Amino acid sequence: xxxxxxVRSNPMLRKTSLALWxxxxxxxxxxxxxxxxxxxxxxxxERSEELSSVLTEKPPHxxxxxxxxxxxxxxxxxxxxxxxxxxxxxxxxxxxxTAPEVTVLALDRDPTAVSLAQQLAKExxxxxKPLLGRFSELEVLLSNxxxxxxxxxxxxxxxxxxxxxxxxxxxxxxxSKDGPLDMRMDGERYLDMPCAADVVNxxxxxxxxxxxxxxGEERHARKIASAIVEARRVNPITRTQQLASVVAGSxxxxxxxxxxxxxxxxxxxxxxxxxxxxxxxxxxxxxLHAGLRAAQAALRTGGRLCVITFHSLEDRLVKRxxxxxxxxxxxxxxxxxxxxxxxxxxxxxxxxxGGSAHWVPLRRKVITPEKDDVQENPRGRSAxxxxxxxx
Numbered sequence: 001x002x003x004x005x006x007v008r009s010n011p012m013l014r015k016t017s018l019a020l021w022x023x024x025x026x027x028x029x030x031x032x033x034x035x036x037x038x039x040x041x042x043x044x045x046e047r048s049e050e051l052s053s054v055l056t057e058k059p060p061h062x063x064x065x066x067x068x069x070x071x072x073x074x075x076x077x078x079x080x081x082x083x084x085x086x087x088x089x090x091x092x093x094x095x096x097x098t099a100p101e102v103t104v105l106a107l108d109r110d111p112t113a114v115s116l117a118q119q120l121a122k123e124x125x126x127x128x129k130p131l132l133g134r135f136s137e138l139e140v141l142l143s144n145x146x147x148x149x150x151x152x153x154x155x156x157x158x159x160x161x162x163x164x165x166x167x168x169x170x171x172x173x174x175x176s177k178d179g180p181l182d183m184r185m186d187g188e189r190y191l192d193m194p195c196a197a198d199v200v201n202x203x204x205x206x207x208x209x210x211x212x213x214x215x216g217e218e219r220h221a222r223k224i225a226s227a228i229v230e231a232r233r234v235n236p237i238t239r240t241q242q243l244a245s246v247v248a249g250s251x252x253x254x255x256x257x258x259x260x261x262x263x264x265x266x267x268x269x270x271x272x273x274x275x276x277x278x279x280x281x282x283x284x285x286x287x288l289h290a291g292l293r294a295a296q297a298a299l300r301t302g303g304r305l306c307v308i309t310f311h312s313l314e315d316r317l318v319k320r321x322x323x324x325x326x327x328x329x330x331x332x333x334x335x336x337x338x339x340x341x342x343x344x345x346x347x348x349x350x351x352x353x354g355g356s357a358h359w360v361p362l363r364r365k366v367i368t369p370e371k372d373d374v375q376e377n378p379r380g381r382s383a384x385x386x387x388x389x390x391x
Contacts, residue, residue, distance in 0.1 A: 135291030216276030324356025
């Protein structure tokens, strides 16, 4: 199922999920054009070519908030650290150099990232243990390695997609590079997993608008959804630039050019649409919740957790998990109408931010990148770091 548990508790999005699967099967059987093949995951040959390209290209972007991560993880010699999003390996490499005899368990759901981890494991024999899987599969993966619950010293969870994924046009994440409208992080592992093209070409207008509102927090969701439905009547939307153009054309120029990022640079009007599609395709919020629970189970008493998020939905989930809120019904946090908190509610929030039965915050307020770091790595401009100690 491509939607997380909050969808199952939200009537509109639950209906959307069922509609997608039914329509997707019908649409797939009627599609014969090679350009509509965004649903077909890359095979081993394509992954080998991608890996070779990644290895020979320029070094990836600097890891987000590396200095802060190393500070709050406080890694000591001989410890076992779990990097739950290996990506390009930047954080893991720094962790290995922080203290002698440190072992890193390098998890990623993307087979290409795990291939990079395997290369790093050859350079550091016995110190890097690559793990292929999602956050929700971590408990089983650790068990298969005979790693007991409550035995890991530190955990880093870096949510969202990696620069490596964003930089590869064929992965379909990028707004600036044309490629198949895919966005799956591990599509080759789950060949029946719908991609972004399936979502935009099968769901009705109301369902699309619900997704853009819920996962992209897009104010103009209805207009964009209407434009997508009109455009696909002429031709299926199968390319990233094709979708970006549809979104840009759906809004007045005054709206399109008014959007700025945190560096006050022009931001593409389709950014939130792409975010929403990526989240729903990869089941990201549910996976993040599963990852937080897995980290809690894996850490020893006194172990440290650092979580990096990149948008408000993720950060809100992490904040409330660490303060001990019941997240079994996620829609109350992500889909209910926003309201002004009363003074009593704000005081209760501040009190709960002091910790929970399982966590002690290492810093009360969220940590954001320093100005110099943002200039060096603009993609990290929206990053937020929360750090906590396992009780």
